[in-house]
Amino acid sequence: MSSQLRPESIAISAGRPPVSADAPLNNSIELSATFHAGGEIGYGRYGNQTWSSLESAIGALEMGETLIFSSGMAAISAVFATLSAGATVTASHHGYSGTMALLKTLEASGHIKVRYIDVANTDEVISALPGTDLLWLESPTNPTLDVADLPVIIPAAKEVGALVALDNTFATPLNQRPLEMGADIVMHSVTKYLAGHSDILMGSLSTNEASIFEKLSNARKLGGAIAGPFEAWLALRGLRTFPLRFAQAQINAAVIAERLSVHPKVSKVHFPGLASDPNHLRAKSFMNGFGAMLSFTIDGSSADADKVCAASTLITQATSLGGVESLWERRRRWPAESSTVPENLIRLSVGCENVEDLWNDIESALGQF
Ligand SMILES: Cc1ncc(COP(=O)(O)O)c(C=O)c1O
CATH class of the missing domain: 3.90.1150.10 (Aspartate Aminotransferase, domain 1)
Incomplete structure (x- = not known):
């Protein structure tokens, strides 16, 4: 139902509990470290109904299956954790300072090789693509608001077989939906516009590729950077507006x-x-x-x-x-x-x-x- 609605309606209606007499309008804050055996979740690091409500709402806005994390940086780290040792990443030479510091750290430890580009310079981005395993984009960039030519760059990256991930924190799904443009992963610092009240930290990743979802879900399970149920509930409350x-x-x-x-x-x-x-x-x-x-x-x-x-x-x-x-x-x-x-x-x-x-x-x- 939600995917046919416009974003203003999705933000209000998605992630609600099933309708039945006397059912609540909002999901509760599910405080449980473990679950009775025999179900699909099993343990509190693998899933939680309060997370699922928020994940389906962000997923309906970004049009992809979504996982939430304890912060935006935890979500970014999960993407890099899925790369093989020695993978080549092409990324902007400036962007959110935490992402830049993570790239530099992973590069210094030999985990990845990084090609730094100016995202606003399309020719430079395209020349760096051959041999790239992951194109990490942030657009508009933090803090100088440079805009990458996504309709040109994303297909060019897919053509050379690179995975494309985009930090959509500044634009939000109201201004651009990277998965629709062909990106593989869209990331948010949910801390910012989606939650919107400067009271929690949270991150999200959305994708439409089952194999990528599986890898990211595994990275969250094993990395353990999970969101607290209370924070997930607050983020969904914020997302409504x-x-x-x-x-x-x-x-x-x-x-x-x-x-x-x-x-x-x-x-x-x-x-x-x-x-x-x-x-x-x-x-x-x-x-x-x-x-x-x-x-x-x-x-x-x-x-x-x-x-x-x-x-x-x-x-x-x-x-x-x-x-x-x-x-x-x-x-x-x-x-x-x-x-x-x-x-x-x-x-x-x-x-x-x-x-x-x-x-x-x-x-x-x-x-x-
Ligand atoms: C564009 C962008 N991406 C990612 C992050 C990291 O998010 P968080 O602080 O939720 O870990 C930030 C934080 O400011 C950001 O501005």
């Missing part, structure tokens, strides 16, 4: 990006929704929207950027993204952030507050230097 939250956050982000782009103290804005952004036409050609993440560099130093982030009263200075509340930070305050990211770049996760209140807060914070 994800399309509403995301729609409002996108509207706010577009207004703020436009205003930042003409602000005298801002030197550059990264937001694919701006007509002047180098990713704009590409994003417009295949994405349903431009998202609610943006980043900008100020006409000042890294110390000035720190002052700006500390001065806001409505926007919280904190890492992470995708919650109802707006968050910002200077990304290079993290030593793991790529040196290609400017020292004075501020990443802003635009939330659902009133946009004029947000803008007043930004303007006044920019007045601090």
Whole structure:
């Protein structure tokens, strides 16, 4: 039933318990480390009904069989755990800093070989593909919002026999559905937009290939990075309003990006929704929207950027993204952030507050230097 519905309806109706008189509308938080013998689950590290509700809801949105994990990084690690020793991975030379650190660690230990590419440079990506076992994509990228030409790159990778996995955290299934475009695995930091309230960490992987699902499920069983049932329940509660939250956050982000782009103290804005952004036409050609993440560099130093982030009263200075509340930070305050990211770049996760209140807060914070 759910797959014929539109995402706004799927988010509300998927993953509900079967209908019968006096059955509850919501699944309960199943707190059990083990299960009576003879069934399909068997043990709490192998499955849980509360997980299954969330998995079927995310799966209906991404159109694939889904597994949830204890965090986005646990989900990413499970993908890499399925690779044979010495496998060749092609990945962006910048993206979420945790993913980059994991790639570097696995490379240093000899587990994988990595070819780093600029995801926005399609020719460069395509030239790196022959001999690739896994193409790991993140698009738009964190934190500079580069957009990969997915309708060109995914088929090219499949043609050379590479597995294609995509971190869809920034775009969400509302803006792009990579499995429909031919990707093998789509990953989320559910921590962000899908759960949406900055109160839990969780990750997910979705796929339509039974053999890949089996490998990923095994990686979760053996790696043991499972989600807590309470967190899974909270994530599903959050997911019910994800399309509403995301729609409002996108509207706010577009207004703020436009205003930042003409602000005298801002030197550059990264937001694919701006007509002047180098990713704009590409994003417009295949994405349903431009998202609610943006980043900008100020006409000042890294110390000035720190002052700006500390001065806001409505926007919280904190890492992470995708919650109802707006968050910002200077990304290079993290030593793991790529040196290609400017020292004075501020990443802003635009939330659902009133946009004029947000803008007043930004303007006044920019007045601090
Ligand atoms: C794009 C992206 N992917 C993956 C992750 C990792 O997710 P988690 O923090 O849930 O482990 C993050 C975290 O910020 C992220 O921004």
